[in-house]
Amino acid sequence: MQLQFIDGNLNAHKYLDEILWPIVVLFIHLHYLMFQHDNARPHVARICTQFLEVENVLVLPWPAYSPDMSPIEHVLDALDRRVRKYVPVPANIQKLRTAIEEEWDNIPQAIINSLINSM
Structure with missing residues (x-):
């Protein structure tokens, strides 16, 4: 697996532009997978959740405050x-x-x- 580095702090726009759009969507659709991420603010920002819905990416529901899962x-x-x-x-x-x-x-x-x- 290739590591992805993000310069600076991760915010919703960087998450969308540098991770979701170029990496996640293609991979998920190619392999017919469900996506998992935690409830970090960039992950659950409206812009990202709406984007995943539009792209028909199924997201595993994740309980709040459960990083050990x-x-x-x-x-x-x-x-x-x-x-x-x-x-x-x-x-x-x-x-x-x-x-x-x-x-x-x-x-x-x-x-x-x-x-x-x-x-």
């Missing part, structure tokens, strides 16, 4: 712990991106599966 949260936590072990700390954004990509590629699939299965 999402397997990706556990995987990202493991990724964060791996990157925080870097000494010296990455000195700039590009070095941090490189460290994140390297660690993402190095997380064993067995760990990801165990995090998902632990739910």
